[in-house]
Amino acid sequence: MSDAHQQFGAACLGILQSAPFGSLTKRELELSLLRAAIDAGVIPGQPVPLAASLQLSLTKASAYLTDLALRQPPLADAEAISALTELLRTCEAVTSDKHLSIPLHDAALRIWLERKLAAERLHPGESLRHDVLKLTPRGLLRLLDRAEGISTPAEALGELDNVLGEPAWLKDAKATWTTKTSWQDTLSTFGSAATIVQGLPALLGIAVCG
Structure with a gap:
């Protein structure tokens, strides 16, 4: 046995x-x-x-x-963002010009998202089903701004090392992000949902642990 x-x-x-x-x-x-x-x-x-x-x-x-x-204690914001980061890093997120769709299989994370999105209100085209989260890039970044216990974009950027090839978004971030930069402000740096899926997990991995 x-x-x-x-x-x-x-x-x-x-x-x-x-x-x-x-x-x-x-x-x-x-x-x-x-x-x-x-x-x-x-x-x-x-x-x-x-x-x-x-x-x-x-x-x-x-x-x-x-x-x-x-029946379990609800996820803390940092725990939920960590789980969401892992999804962005490992899942096959589907991106379009206006939205990203993320497969969602964690019930505790879905409950956290339901509560947060109920408070924030969904934007047109956004949805949360039992198996898929569909958000605009701004909607995703808005969740990060409302979350407690994670670092600011500038703080996470300061700890970010060895990003392969230093993509264009990273060069722009180093040149423009300040201590006053919010997560929603970073949308102009990332530009698209596809770039967010590529770059955000590296930053959030530091922001949650930092």
Whole structure:
């Protein structure tokens, strides 16, 4: 038996002993077992592989993951921006002249985005579905300006080293960004959604950790 399965077995025993037997509802028991399985690494915590593993519809898999996320403390801004940065770095974001579309499989991040975007209001063409985030470049940068616990663009730029080839946006940033530059102000430097997807992850990786 693998360490992951041993961890899952111990967690299951803890669940059975945590309350009088039979007192948990079917849903609560399902969620407790699912949380234990994901934490142990026995079952993946993303909608598509979870649906395949448990023979669920994608809608049901997403609903379970959303329920689990709602039972956890909400993501702090820095945690959410870090997760969003990793998505920009690793996913196949689709860009157009006016928007970028990012595959979204993290329920906790989606909940954070729902709350932030509800407060900020979506611009025309922007949307948040259970599996895709579609934002204008300004909408994305506006989220960064409203987030707590991350550095300013100029602070992140000062720590940025070894950017391969020093692209045009970086040369312009070094020449124009000041301590008063907001994330929305950087739109004139990046210019397009495609350039934002290329350059922003490097800056945000520093801005969140800095």
